[in-house]
Amino acid sequence: MFDTPPPRVPLGLRRLLLAAALCLSGTAQSKPPAAAVLCATYPTAPTCVGRQPACTHCHASPPQRNVFGTSLEPYLAPGAARPLSDGDFAAALPAALRAVEAEDADGDGATNLDELLRGTLPADPTSVPEAPVGCGGAGSNPGYDVCGHDARFTYRRVLLDFCGQSPTYAQLQEFTALSADARLARLDSELDRCTRSEFWRGKDGQLWKLAHPKIRPVGSVKAGENAGPIPLADYDDDYALYSYAQLDEHDAREVMTARYYVRRETNPTRYTQVASLPSQSVVESRRAGNLTSAWSLVTFVMFTALPRNAAAQSYRAYLGLDIALQEGLHSVPGEPRDYDAKGVREPACAACHATLDPLSYPFRNYQGIAGATSATYVPNRLELFFSDVSPTITQTPEAGYLFGQPVKDLQEWARVGADSDAFAVAAVTDYWKLLVGHPPTAEENAEFVALWQRFKGEHRYSVQRLLHDLIRTEAYGAP
Amino acid sequence: MRPDLARILLLPGLLALAACSEQPIARVVDPPPVNGQSDAGTPAPDGGVARSSRNNLRRKGPERLNTDFAAALSLPPEQVCNELGQYSCANKIHTVTLGGVEPYGSGLYEPLPASGVTSPIAVDRLALAACARRASLDVATPTTAVIFAGVALDASGRLASREGPEVRAAITTLYQRGLLREPTGEETTALVQLAADVESSGSPRPGRDWMTAACFVVLSSAESVFF
Numbered sequence: 001m002f003d004t005p006p007p008r009v010p011l012g013l014r015r016l017l018l019a020a021a022l023c024l025s026g027t028a029q030s031k032p033p034a035a036a037v038l039c040a041t042y043p044t045a046p047t048c049v050g051r052q053p054a055c056t057h058c059h060a061s062p063p064q065r066n067v068f069g070t071s072l073e074p075y076l077a078p079g080a081a082r083p084l085s086d087g088d089f090a091a092a093l094p095a096a097l098r099a100v101e102a103e104d105a106d107g108d109g110a111t112n113l114d115e116l117l118r119g120t121l122p123a124d125p126t127s128v129p130e131a132p133v134g135c136g137g138a139g140s141n142p143g144y145d146v147c148g149h150d151a152r153f154t155y156r157r158v159l160l161d162f163c164g165q166s167p168t169y170a171q172l173q174e175f176t177a178l179s180a181d182a183r184l185a186r187l188d189s190e191l192d193r194c195t196r197s198e199f200w201r202g203k204d205g206q207l208w209k210l211a212h213p214k215i216r217p218v219g220s221v222k223a224g225e226n227a228g229p230i231p232l233a234d235y236d237d238d239y240a241l242y243s244y245a246q247l248d249e250h251d252a253r254e255v256m257t258a259r260y261y262v263r264r265e266t267n268p269t270r271y272t273q274v275a276s277l278p279s280q281s282v283v284e285s286r287r288a289g290n291l292t293s294a295w296s297l298v299t300f301v302m303f304t305a306l307p308r309n310a311a312a313q314s315y316r317a318y319l320g321l322d323i324a325l326q327e328g329l330h331s332v333p334g335e336p337r338d339y340d341a342k343g344v345r346e347p348a349c350a351a352c353h354a355t356l357d358p359l360s361y362p363f364r365n366y367q368g369i370a371g372a373t374s375a376t377y378v379p380n381r382l383e384l385f386f387s388d389v390s391p392t393i394t395q396t397p398e399a400g401y402l403f404g405q406p407v408k409d410l411q412e413w414a415r416v417g418a419d420s421d422a423f424a425v426a427a428v429t430d431y432w433k434l435l436v437g438h439p440p441t442a443e444e445n446a447e448f449v450a451l452w453q454r455f456k457g458e459h460r461y462s463v464q465r466l467l468h469d470l471i472r473t474e475a476y477g478a479p
Numbered sequence: 480m481r482p483d484l485a486r487i488l489l490l491p492g493l494l495a496l497a498a499c500s501e502q503p504i505a506r507v508v509d510p511p512p513v514n515g516q517s518d519a520g521t522p523a524p525d526g527g528v529a530r531s532s533r534n535n536l537r538r539k540g541p542e543r544l545n546t547d548f549a550a551a552l553s554l555p556p557e558q559v560c561n562e563l564g565q566y567s568c569a570n571k572i573h574t575v576t577l578g579g580v581e582p583y584g585s586g587l588y589e590p591l592p593a594s595g596v597t598s599p600i601a602v603d604r605l606a607l608a609a610c611a612r613r614a615s616l617d618v619a620t621p622t623t624a625v626i627f628a629g630v631a632l633d634a635s636g637r638l639a640s641r642e643g644p645e646v647r648a649a650i651t652t653l654y655q656r657g658l659l660r661e662p663t664g665e666e667t668t669a670l671v672q673l674a675a676d677v678e679s680s681g682s683p684r685p686g687r688d689w690m691t692a693a694c695f696v697v698l699s700s701a702e703s704v705f706f
Contacts (some may be wrong), residue, residue: 018557103596111582139527139528139529140528140529140530141530142528144531146529146530146531146532147529148534156659156706157706158541160539160547160706164542164543164546165546165547165550166543166547166550166659166706167659168550168656168659169655169656169659171659199542199546209580212580212582212588212589213588213589216582216586216588217582217583218583218586219583219584376511436535437535438535439536474533475533478532478533479531479532479533
């Protein structure tokens with residue numbers, strides 16, 4: 001479909017990457033280590049840069065293969081006895097991937113190779129790489145620099161995105177008359193001004209909109225201000241912590257790791273760090289930002305012994321990995337143990353639960369809805385409240401795994417998660433989607449990767465610095 | 480935004496507002512052939528002007544539309560459009576249709592991925608309500624008129640002078656406040672002609688209706704609704 005050459009990675013480097021992938025998969029205990037091998041084979045694929053390919057590249061629902069996965073099968077160590085060991089599978093997969101590069105498994109007109117290199121799914125006919133538009137076509141444009149970052153266009157976008165209002169005609173005329181350097185300085189000062197606006201930081205402002213899918217509010221069970229008919233917990237505290245972590249040079253990771261709470265005051269909106277809130281009950285040493293807020297525990301743990309939903313929602317909301325979409329699967333050997341006797345060792349379940357269950361163990365002592373102990377940390381919670389769930393439920397450890405890495409409790413879970421590439425990718429993706437208008441495309445991937453890497457590095461997890469950087473990207477400022 | 484680019488953006492805007500399901504919300508496309516034949520009467524969308532390299536228009540959504548309309552017409556935001564005179568079009572009634580969310584009651588945490596068939600109707604509703612209010616205010620209290628200052632009406636309610644400088648000044652003000660640019664000569668001529676069309680339609684108050692319609696043309700344009 002496109003004349004995109006495969007990335008030329010030297011053979012020695014490819015072997016090194018493959019070996020590294022296999023070694024890393026030993027840490028992560030992926031079974032099979034397909035995602036790591038795919039990325040060793042196509043290291044520049046958008047799905048591999050700071051991320052791990054979803055299983056949906058090759059599977060309908062593991063272990064069932066989709067059309068692309070099925071097309072690989074004849075080339076996977078043909079003649080060798082099945083099932084293949086992890087090592088044999090990993091050794092055979094690169095050649096199989098190469099063998100089907102020119103094919104079009106889903107019949108959407110794009111070759112498998114094009115799809116992998118441009119970040120679309122080779123087994124999904126609705127997921128198709130788009131033709132790059134490019135610039136330099138016929139004619140010129142007297143109003144816009146359509147081939148690069150256009151400060152005047154960016155100025156209008158900045159005011160709309162952060163202040164919620166277009167500039168006036170006079171303001172635009174004044175901006176247009178500025179020198180190039182002065183325009184950039186004005187963009188920065190306007191960004192700083194507008195991120196203090198109610199449109200950006202106030203209740204139901206842009207930051208709150210980013211938080212909605214993470215907090216998943218339900219008005220009918222809200223407590224506190226504007227309480228619903230069955231007040232269970234106040235999610236305004238979650239919005240406050242989320243917003244605080246995004247503002248004023250604060251560390252965005254603290255949405256996962258904070259041991260403090262945040263109070264919101266209005267007219268104008270201000271967020272202030274506080275040691276405690278009457279609406280929150282988890283002891284300080286057991287707090288992990290919004291993962292352990294009263295709202296998260298009440299709505300995501302609820303009445304369950306093993307809070308898989310709380311773990312999966314935390315993984316999805318703050319690390320951008322949706323296990324229901326087969327993302328972020330890092331199978332742990334011997335898992336799932338099925339401590340609560342839910343039958344998750346069935347092969348169709350184990351593919352996800354080998355990741356999900358050890359992800360959930362660190363939540364074992366966090367109470368959901370349970371009278372006076374609701375939304376608190378209860379040592380021996382399973383022993384005290386859930387001993388009748390199954391004969392082995394009390395054997396559920398508090399230590400678990402995140403990204404295949406052992407973590408001793410939820411505080412370490414949150415720290416490992418907040419320091420991960422996945423967190424930075426997810427956080428920057430949120431702002432990219434909000435401000436650019438869509439997830440990063442293949443053409444935008446280089447700018448996107450550089451941006452989230454700087455977010456971890458020179459921005460020191462400050463969203464304010466990230467935003468100053470983002471508005472200078474071509475993805476944002478090129479008309 | 481210059482008029483040439485405005486024309487380029489017009490087609491994708493209309494497509495997106497007509498419930499185009501693909502993402503992003505709007506994109507530059509060539510006019511589709513009709514019955515396998517190119518429409519000889521439809522000019523090429525670029526008209527010799529270099530196209531956008533990004534193809535990435537975004538909808539303003541309910542809050543920004545409401546605020547921009549309010550600013551353009553110098554109306555309090557809460558007076559831009561209210562259904563039954565009391566329920567905010569942008570913040571309550573048509574929020575989701577215009578690309579907003581309703582997280583607390585409906586569990587709609589993110590905007591719908593595509594505009595709906597009623598999205599253009601809701602945009603029109605917002606623009607028409609705001610424009611009707613501005614026109615009424617400018618006619619009722621001409622000394623404090625914001626857009627149609629000095630535009631006199633005759634005894635039949637028609638524009639006293641369709642070709643007069645006051646009408647042209649009002650059109651310029653509309654474009655400057657609504658689209659942040661000057662109108663082209665073609666656009667000015669079209670709106671002047673609109674006054675004649677309104678008068679010939681049998682409207683009982685053609686002057687005020689022209690003010691509303693001229694304002695509506697500007698505020699409901701793709702150039703105004705997308706950014």
